[in-house]
Amino acid sequence: xxxxxxxxxxxxxxxxxxxxxxxxSRPARVNAAQFAYGxxxxxxxxxxxxxxxIVTETEVVSATGLSRTPVREALTRLNDxxxxxxxxxxxxxxxxxxxxxxxxLFDLRILLEGEAVRIFCDNxxxxxxxxLELCDEWDRMVDEGRSEGDVMSVVRQFHSTLVDSAxxxxxxxxFSSLADHFQRIGTFSFRQDASRMRATEAHRxxxxxxxxxxxxxxxxxxxACLETGRRLISQQIKY
Numbered sequence: 001x002x003x004x005x006x007x008x009x010x011x012x013x014x015x016x017x018x019x020x021x022x023x024x025s026r027p028a029r030v031n032a033a034q035f036a037y038g039x040x041x042x043x044x045x046x047x048x049x050x051x052x053x054i055v056t057e058t059e060v061v062s063a064t065g066l067s068r069t070p071v072r073e074a075l076t077r078l079n080d081x082x083x084x085x086x087x088x089x090x091x092x093x094x095x096x097x098x099x100x101x102x103x104x105l106f107d108l109r110i111l112l113e114g115e116a117v118r119i120f121c122d123n124x125x126x127x128x129x130x131x132l133e134l135c136d137e138w139d140r141m142v143d144e145g146r147s148e149g150d151v152m153s154v155v156r157q158f159h160s161t162l163v164d165s166a167x168x169x170x171x172x173x174x175f176s177s178l179a180d181h182f183q184r185i186g187t188f189s190f191r192q193d194a195s196r197m198r199a200t201e202a203h204r205x206x207x208x209x210x211x212x213x214x215x216x217x218x219x220x221x222x223x224a225c226l227e228t229g230r231r232l233i234s235q236q237i238k239y
Contacts, residue, residue, distance in 0.1 A: 021055070021063035022048065032066050036074035039064060044083050045184050046149035047191065049094045055084070056091035083180060097188055098239045105181055106230040112175050113159060113222055116166035121215035125165060131207035134158045135200045142197050148190035149183075151197050156183045158203055162210070185233060192236040202228070 021043065026035045040060065043049045060071045075092050078084045084092035119125075138154045156179055163175040190197050202225045209218035 021059050023063050025065055032070035033073040033077075036060060036064060036066055036071050037077055040074055040078060041083060041180065044078070044094060045180060045187060046147070047187060051094055051096045051188075053094045054087070054091045055094065059091075081180065083184075096239055097185055097237055099234050099237050101181070102185060102230060102233050102237065105178060105185065106226055108178060109159070109175075109182070110223060110226050112171060112178075113162055113226070114219055116163045116168070116171060117210060117218045117222055118215060119166040119168060120210055121213045121218060124213050125167065127211045128165070129211075130161050131158060131165075131210065132204065134161065135204050135207065138200050138203075142200075148194070148197065149187050152183050152186045152190060155186055155203075162206070165210070186229075189229075189233045189236055193232070196232065199225075 024039055026032060040049075040055070049055060055075075057068050057071050057075070060066070060074075061068055064071070075084060075086060079086045079092065082095065085095050086092050134154055134157050138151065138158070141151050141154060159182070160172075160175065160179060164172050166172075202221065205221040206218060206225060209221055
């Protein structure tokens with residue numbers, strides 16, 4: 001029994017719990033709640049925190065050195081964004097990815113990205129070249145053996161850039177609100193099948209058609225890419 005009244009077994013459990021998350025420290029002048037939010041979100045998106053894990057305020061406080069208040073604020077924000085599910089007296093559950101979530105997300109992506117392509121082509125907006133640059137970066141990262149999360153962050157940039165190119169602020173805002181879930185699902189899929197990380201050719205087809213303002217070809221390539229992703233990811237998911 002320790003001097004504070006806890007058994008040695010309880011102390012060992014607390015130490016194990018506290019050591020699960022990677023330690024970090026908040027840089028000067030960075031808001032504490034924002035730092036905790038970014039720290040936790042990164043762990044969720046790269047699967048350091050796996051589906052079905054429970055993370056507690058105590059763990060986060062121990063890993064970050066923050067007080068409970070900003071940690072609680074961060075978890076509440078992540079709960080609002082459905083990246084965690086707060087459970088009374090247990091902590092925050094990292095939710096399982098489901099087929100329903102995948103289908104709903106891809107339905108929205110087909111609508112938003114398809115409309116962005118239509119606007120871009122119909123208005124003959126001048127292309128920036130960024131889409132092909134991201135495909136090149138994507139290839140380099142795969143060749144360098146970078147992590148699934150790192151590669152997926154470039155895939156996310158590709159699709160966000162495609163939507164942003166339509167110069168529709170509200171559309172870009174809606175897509176941005178979905179992007180964390182898109183990245184998490186994509187990282188999960190890459191972890192299940194690393195060969196999927198080499199799908200740059202389909203994205204180059206989208207980019208080249210958009211740059212030519214060939215709306216039919218761009219929409220066809222985009223839809224084929226998204227429907228293939230939907231089908232393959234759905235096959236990888238248990239629920």
